[in-house]
Amino acid sequence: SQTIHQWPATLVQPVGSPLSLECTVEGTSNPNLYWYRQAAGRGLQLLFYSVGIGQISSEVPQNLSASRPQDRQFILSSKKLLLSDSGFYLCAWNGEGLDRTAHNYGYTFGSGTRLTVV
Amino acid sequence: RKEVEQDPGPFNVPEGATVAFNCTYSNSASQSFFWYRQDCRKEPKLLMSVYSSGNEDGRFTAQLNRASQYISLLIRDSKLSDSATYLCVVNMRSSGTYKYIFGTGTRLKVLA
DSSP states (O other), rough: EEEEEESEEEEEEEETEEEEEEEEEOOSSSSSEEEEOOTTOOOOOEEEEEEEEEEEEESSSSSSSEEEEEEEEEEEEESSSGGGGGGEEEEEEOTTOOTTTTGGGEEEEOOOEEEEEO | OOEEEEOOOOOOEEOOEEEEEEEEETTTOOEEEEEEEEETOOOEEEEEEOOTTTTTTTEEEEEETTTTTTEEEESSOOGGGEEEEEEEEEEETTTEEEEEEEEEOOOEEEOO
């Protein structure tokens, strides 16, 4: 079965420090991968998505970047964090790469990283 | 206009009550529809997909009205454990991939 791992679960970082969040998926190949952010009391905002290695699409201009160095690895980064980067970061996948009907079945989310920038 | 809109609530209902949430979407080309449940400080989890003919899963019933561009979720015989935020999700194809657009959620609190 497919599983998605995300770490760390909680992170407190000072303003101006770098960030690296990692997400890995097991049990599938060529998944579509997504990074979302949920600010306190807000909805989920799509940040980046990737349909394959080295392919990144950005949804909103921001202080963050994403990379996909391997098929089942998706990384969210920042060189210098801002206070406004605080939030709940969620990685998600669906199996569209192999299963063209997977989009009918929704996302599976990782357990999330709660980032507080101080 | 937001792509997906929900009443934020909160809906406070007694145990055993029936409660319904609605969600409207703006893109008529939307193809798939879902309800997710999110507990406090946790990741969203898929509750159910929403099919054109309507579908039921135990106490939960989902309906889709494509003409009016809204989906609904009905919860019967509410339990304390149903307390959560319910997210409406619409999936549409854009630039070669599917994008899931989330509503901001409707908060439900079931009271003893």
